[in-house]
Amino acid sequence: MRAGIDLGGTKIEGLVLNGAGIPLARRRIAAPQGDYQATIRAICDVIRDLEAEAGPVGHVGVGIPGTISPATRLVKNANSTWLIGHPFDVDLESALGRPVRLANDANCFAVSEAADGAAQGAAAVFGVILGTGVGGGIALNGRPVSGLNAVAGEWGHNPLPWPRDDERPGPRCYCGLSGCIETFLSxxxxxxxxxxxxxxxxxxxxxxxxAEAGDAAADATLARYEDRLARALATVINLLDPDAIVLGGGLSNLSRLYANVPRLWGKWVFSDEVATRLVPARHGDASGVRGAAWLWPAEISSRP
Incomplete structure (x- = not known):
């Protein structure tokens, strides 16, 4: 069995999967706000409840809205700011009394969709979160790629490529720069x-x-969005050349993206043709917690 935790800004979701990826138990609670120790206690409570229903699990995978700095071993770049500066993996392992494997939540999303989701079987998958913010994650052969600096896939904080005159210098981003992809595509x-x-x-x-009802102004807004998304994803294809790009987050529900964006991105991709698939997430907002569960190989995750 595999146990996963998705630690979000407002909720904590836990899941136990069997070896075939079928859910055996699920819990979802509100996330404590601004309280580091309460967050750890809440995760322990969720794991305890999951095990009461599904039986004992040996290892736990956790997706967080940030990452562990390779330099300091402390959390950085977390939207849940009360995690920043803490050795979250060490503290959680101590509280749970078992090994914990952490990954960025966007990487968990990519792993989930590569394992048994919309990109199942694909060797290279780029997962995109289009919601309140914009994030990206990479899965190669079903495993997350964090990178040397633990920022692999941080696509939302690159500048919007091939900007038009009216897009320069771009909106100010919370990261301190202007014109980030996130400031156009969230x-x-x-x-x-x-x-x-x-x-x-x-x-x-x-x-x-x-737009669907025929409003020309709304249609024009979505057309601008599609053009920007196509440019932004073209850079991903030029750098990573993934088999599939999977969209998640609230804006992934815009069904017209999946036909319109691939029709546009060829203009900026350095290739005579583009075979990369653009697909919606199969598991929706459950992909994060599923990906966290998939962080441990099956032969390890079931050990006591």
Whole structure:
């Protein structure tokens, strides 16, 4: 059996999978806010509840909204800022009394979709989170790639490529730079772009509904978004050349992306043809916790 924890900004989700990837037990609770020790206790409670239902599991995989710095062994780049500066893996292992393997939540997403999701069987998978923020994760042969600096896949904090005149220098990003991909492709960025163009303050689902109903302004907003997404993903294809790119997060529900973006990205990909598939996540918002469970090989994860 495999146990996984997805530690989000607002929720903690736990899951136990059998060897075939079938869920045996699941728990979802609100995440403590601003309290490091309470977060560790909450994860321990979730694991205890999962084991009460599914039986004992030996190892635990955890996806976090950040990463462990190779230099300091402390959490960095975490949206859940109360984790930053702590040896989270060490503290959680001590509290659980068993080995813990951590990965960035976007990498867990990519692993999940590569293991038994929309990109099952693909050798190279790039997982994209398009939501409140924009993230990316890489899975090669079903395993996450973190990189030497633990920032592999941090696609959202590269500049939007091939910017047009009206896109320079770009919105200011919380990372301190301007024009990051996240500032153009997140959900709030899409809503802001529509507001700037039309004066209407609409949510992304409302913009999509308006476009589907024939609203020309809403359709133009989505067309700008698709063009920017195509440029941004073209750089991924040029660098990684993945078999599949899997979209997750709220904006992955924009069904028109899967036809329109591949029609556009060939203009910027350095190839005569592009066979890379663009697909929606099979497991939806459960991909993160499933990917965390897949962090341990089956022959290890079942050991007591």
């Amino acid at each position: 959900g709030p960025a899409l809503a802001h772009d529509h507001l700037t163009a039309t004066g209407e303050n609409l949510s992304p689902p409302d913009i999509a509904a308006r």
